[in-house]
Structures are given as structure tokens and as C-alpha cells.
Amino acid sequence: MVNYPKGVHGVQSSVKNQIKAGKQSRRGLTFGKRGMGLEDEINAANDYYVANHLAVIYKKPTPVTIVKVDYPARSAAKITEAYFQKPSTTDYNGVYSGKYIDFDAKETKNKTSFPLKNVHEHQVQHLANIVSQGGVGFLLIKFTTLDETFLYPAPDLVDAWMRLDGHKSLSYDELKAKSYQVEAKLNPSMDYLNALDRYLEDLASGVRTDRPGRSNQASDGSVNGASGDANAGGPS
Amino acid sequence: MVNYPKGVHGVQSSVKNQIKAGKQSRRGLTFGKRGMGLEDEINAANDYYVANHLAVIYKKPTPVTIVKVDYPARSAAKITEAYFQKPSTTDYNGVYSGKYIDFDAKETKNKTSFPLKNVHEHQVQHLANIVSQGGVGFLLIKFTTLDETFLYPAPDLVDAWMRLDGHKSLSYDELKAKSYQVEAKLNPSMDYLNALDRYLEDLASGVRTDRPGRSNQASDGSVNGASGDANAGGPS
Numbered sequence: 001m002v003n004y005p006k007g008v009h010g011v012q013s014s015v016k017n018q019i020k021a022g023k024q025s026r027r028g029l030t031f032g033k034r035g036m037g038l039e040d041e042i043n044a045a046n047d048y049y050v051a052n053h054l055a056v057i058y059k060k061p062t063p064v065t066i067v068k069v070d071y072p073a074r075s076a077a078k079i080t081e082a083y084f085q086k087p088s089t090t091d092y093n094g095v096y097s098g099k100y101i102d103f104d105a106k107e108t109k110n111k112t113s114f115p116l117k118n119v120h121e122h123q124v125q126h127l128a129n130i131v132s133q134g135g136v137g138f139l140l141i142k143f144t145t146l147d148e149t150f151l152y153p154a155p156d157l158v159d160a161w162m163r164l165d166g167h168k169s170l171s172y173d174e175l176k177a178k179s180y181q182v183e184a185k186l187n188p189s190m191d192y193l194n195a196l197d198r199y200l201e202d203l204a205s206g207v208r209t210d211r212p213g214r215s216n217q218a219s220d221g222s223v224n225g226a227s228g229d230a231n232a233g234g235p236s
Numbered sequence: 237m238v239n240y241p242k243g244v245h246g247v248q249s250s251v252k253n254q255i256k257a258g259k260q261s262r263r264g265l266t267f268g269k270r271g272m273g274l275e276d277e278i279n280a281a282n283d284y285y286v287a288n289h290l291a292v293i294y295k296k297p298t299p300v301t302i303v304k305v306d307y308p309a310r311s312a313a314k315i316t317e318a319y320f321q322k323p324s325t326t327d328y329n330g331v332y333s334g335k336y337i338d339f340d341a342k343e344t345k346n347k348t349s350f351p352l353k354n355v356h357e358h359q360v361q362h363l364a365n366i367v368s369q370g371g372v373g374f375l376l377i378k379f380t381t382l383d384e385t386f387l388y389p390a391p392d393l394v395d396a397w398m399r400l401d402g403h404k405s406l407s408y409d410e411l412k413a414k415s416y417q418v419e420a421k422l423n424p425s426m427d428y429l430n431a432l433d434r435y436l437e438d439l440a441s442g443v444r445t446d447r448p449g450r451s452n453q454a455s456d457g458s459v460n461g462a463s464g465d466a467n468a469g470g471p472s
Contacts, residue, residue: 056365058325061299064315079300082315089294093329095338098370100331129292134334 038105038142038149041190042092048188049096055193057094057101063087089126090137096196100135102127103151107142113169114141116161124161127154131210136200140182140192141175150179151195155210274341274378274385277426278328284424285332291429293330293337299323325362326373332432336371338363339387343378349405350377352397360397363390367446372436376418376428377411386415387431391446 042059049055068081090104106118119139127137137154156178160170180195202208278295285291304317326340342354355375363373373390392414396406416431438444 050365053365053368056362056369056371061297061321062302063297064300064302064318066298066300077320079318079320080316082300082318084313084315085297095336095366095369095371098336100334100336100371102331126292129286129289130331132289133292133331135292135331135336 037144038107038140038190039091041188042105042140042192045188045190045192046092046094049193055094055096055101057092057096059092060087060089086120088122090123096193097200099200100130100133101196102130102135102137103140105140105142107144109143109145110169110172111143111145112172114143114172114175115169116164116166119157119161119166121166124158124166128158131155131158136196136203136210138196138199140190141179143172149182149190149192150175151182151192151199152179153199153208153210155208273380274343274376274426275327277424278341278376278428281424281426281428282328282330285429291330291332291337293328293332295328296323296325322356324358326359332429333436335436336366336369337432338366338371338373339376341376341378343380345379345381346405346408347379347381348408350379350408350411351405352400352402355393355397355402357402360394360402364394367391367394372432372439372446374432374435376426377415379408385418385426385428386411387418387428387435388415389435389444389446391444 039059046055046057046059049057063085064082065085066079066082068079070078070080072078090102092104093100093102095101104119104123106114108114108118130137131154139152139154139157140149141152142149152175160174164170180198182190182192182195185191185194199208203210275295282291282293282295285293299321300318301321302315302318304315306314306316308314326338328340329336329338331337340355340359342350344350344354366373367390375388375390375393376385377388378385388411396410400406416434418426418428418431421427421430435444439446
């Protein structure tokens with residue numbers, strides 16, 4: 001770990017601010033209670049990771065379209081009309097051991113399948129873009145009734161999306177077979193880095209590839225050709 | 237480049253949404269006109285990079301504390317009371333050639349110096365955290381009167397912050413000596429990847445290190461010791 005230079009303090013307080021921001025602006029406000037528990041757990045894990053210099057991953061602020069702002073005093077501008085936007089990317093990103101990490105969190109009460117309608121097409125496109133730039137993308141999917149959470153890699157999501165056309169459900173069994181289960185822990189309760197470590201090991205050893213469709217011989221073999229630098233020969 | 241699978245479309249529209257979000261919620265609303273021009277230029281560059289599969293870098297939404305929401309109809313929740321938050325990280329992050337990229341944009345009308353009060357302490361801390369995880373952090377600083385923009389690496393910012401205690405100004409000459417100037421282009425006008433490429437080359441060749449204080453023999457030599465994996469021996 002790098003020693004933090006004097007004059008550069010405040011990691012704890014900035015983390016607290018971030019967590020607070022997450023709570024106050026979380027999507028629960030927009031979409032009811034869906035996703036609240038998992039988001040809180042992930043925020044707590046990210047707090048723990050930053051404080052312990054394990055990773056720097058944050059939830060992005062909720063995108064809002066601001067229409068009217070009042071300036072009652074010099075001190076605090078007050079937004080009086082604004083609307084929630086549909087997020088065009090994913091909710092979480094950051095850096096872990098030199099790697100770009102990007103993911104979204106999804107919850108389902110189902111026990112036997114994960115409905116793909118929980119994922120937006122632009123999120124699948126965004127994760128495909130991430131992977132093509134050598135980043136690591138995935139979904140964290142929690143089956144709340146079973147109390148099981150899986151790290152589902154983006155390349156598998158893209159494959160399933162094409163195959164199922166985005167409308168159907170992914171069976172629990174297939175999801176589990178392709179995923180890395182997050183092992184239950186006390187602190188943080190949602191220690192998803194333990195699942196991510198196993199995924200990164202499999203990528204490094206070549207057990208898995210990190211390109212969508214590579215396992216299907218790709219579409220025209222261009223995957224290894226034109227791209228060149230980013231991740232040829234597996235992740236660096 | 238990876239071939240985008242059928243059924244996964246919409247990169248153009250999602251980029252447009254993001255750009256729109258940046259415009260409508262940009263900090264210009266909070267802090268007057270400061271930073272507007274540069275932000276627009278960076279958003280246009282990011283748009284260009286995503287559309288041409290060169291990088292996936294976005295501006296984060298403006299963080300807002302939401303106090304009151306009306307639900308007049310089922311369709312559109314209306315936020316009727318909210319306040320701008322101080323951002324606790326930086327405005328931009330993403331992935332480029334497998335590397336995690338994180339930066340903030342700053343403008344000054346000065347011609348001979350850059351006042352460090354334009355940078356918040358939590359941003360310096362955040363960039364130090366990023367670098368310690370093997371990410372690439374920097375400021376994009378535009379001298380609007382001179383019409384010159386520099387990519388100023390995070391490790392140099394951390395050094396200057398410690399030395400100048402966060403209150404004074406960085407001279408234009410020192411900044412220029414430590415930075416990579418963004419070469420003027422027509423499209424995108426703020427093609428900062430050309431400066432980033434030169435910085436990454438210098439990191440790869442060992443001309444520069446990516447750890448704050450390393451050039452000063454560090455504080456107690458622990459920089460190369462405990463961290464181990466992330467970036468020992470230069471960036472991967």
C-alpha cells in the first residue's frame with residue numbers, strides 16, 4: 001500500500017459522504033423498495049474496500065434532469081423541479097488491482113430463474129463496450145428468497161442476451177453454472193471481491209475468455225485480429 | 237475491435253442520453269459558467285471515443301440530495317426539493333486500452349499560474365487512492381486565456397499539494413514541465429487521448445513513475461514493499 005502523504009486526509013469522511021449520497025439518492029426513491037437491500041450491502045462493501053485500500057469502487061450518483069433551480073440565498077441553490085433519468089450505463093465502477101471494474105446490481109424474488117427484463121439493453125451494450133476495451137464487467141444478481149448472490153460475467157450476459165433475445169428468463173441452473181457465487185461473510189456481508197478474485201483467476205489462467213462469443217468461435221474471427229493491443233492472449 | 241452482436245444496439249442513443257444528461261445537470265448550474273466550455277468539449281470527445289470504440293469514458297451525473305418527490309401520476313415522479321452535493325470524487329472515469337482512467341477538469345483564466353484552491357482535498361485523496369490501485373489519474377487543466385490544455389498527472393498533483401499545502405498556486409512553467417499538452421484538433425477539439433497516450437508511453441518506458449513521492453525516495457520505502465501485485469515494475 002502506498003503511504004498517504006500528510007496534507008491528504010479525509011478518506012473516511014469522503015467515503016461517508018458517498019455512502020450518504022447513495023442512501024439519499026438511491027433508486028429506491030424512484031422504483032420503490034426494489035434493490036434497496038442489495039445496494040446498501042454493496043455500498044457498505046465499497047466503503048470497507050476504500051477504507052482498507054483494497055479497491056476504489058463507487059456507486060454513481062442517480063442521474064437527474066434539472067429543470068428549475070431557485071437561488072434563495074448565496075449559500076444553497078435549491079432545485080425545485082427535476083426528474084429521474086433512466087441510467088444509460090451501470091451503477092458501479094472503479095479500479096481493483098489495476099483493473100477497470102464495471103457492474104450493475106440486480107435482485108429477484110424468483111427461485112428458479114432470472115428474468116432478463118431486469119436488464120436494460122443499453123446496459124448490455126455498455127458492458128459489451130467495457131469488455132472490448134479490456135475492462136471487467138459483470139452483474140451482481142441476488143436471489144433474495146434463496147439468499148444467494150452471483151457474479152455473472154458480462155460476456156455470458158451478452159451471449160444469453162443474443163440467444164434469448166432479451167425477453168426471456170435465464171434459468172437459475174444456467175446462471176449458477178456460468179457465475180461465481182459470493183461467499184457469505186460478516187463484514188462486509190456482500191464481499192463480492194471474493195467472487196471477483198475467482199473470476200479474475202479463471203481469466204488469467206485461460207479457463208475463461210473475456211470476449212463475448214469467443215467460445216462460439218466468434219462471428220467472423222475478427223476478435224483476435226483487428227483489436228491487437230488490449231487483451232490479446234488473455235487479460236494482462 | 238470486437239464485433240457487436242446483433243440484438244445489442246443503441247450505442248448512439250445511449251451516448252446521446254449521456255451527453256444530454258451532462259448538459260442538463262452540469263455544474264454550470266451550480267457554480268455559474270465556470271467549467272462549461274471545457275466540460276462540453278470533454279463530453280464531445282467522450283462521445284466520439286465511445287462511438288469509435290476508442291475508449292469508454294463518461295462524466296458522472298451531478299450528485300444531488302433529494303428531499304421531496306411528488307408522484308402526480310404513475311408515469312413520472314417529480315422531484316420538488318433537492319440540493320446540489322459537493323462531489324466526493326472526480327467527474328470523469330472509464331476504461332481505455334484495459335486501463336482504469338479517472339480525472340477531473342479545471343479551467344482558469346490565469347496566464348501564469350494555476351491556483352490549487354480549484355482542487356478539493358477529497359479529489360486529491362481520491363486520485364491518490366486511484367493511483368495506489370494501479371489506475372491512471374490526472375487533471376485536465378485548461379488555461380482559457382492562452383487556449384492551452386494540459387494533462388497533469390495525479391502523482392505530480394499529490395506532490396505539489398503536499399509541498400504547497402493546498403493553498404498556493406502552481407506556476408504555469410512548473411505545470412507545463414510536468415504535464416502533457418493536449419494537441420489542438422478539429423474533431424474532437426479536446427482530443428485528450430493524444431496527451432494520455434504520451435503519458436502512458438512514458439509510464440511504460442519508465443521515464444515516469446506512477447506513484448506519488450516515488451521520485452523523492454518515498455516516505456519510508458514501503459511503496460514497493462507491501463503493495464506487491466498492482467503495479468510493481470511499472471504499469472502492466
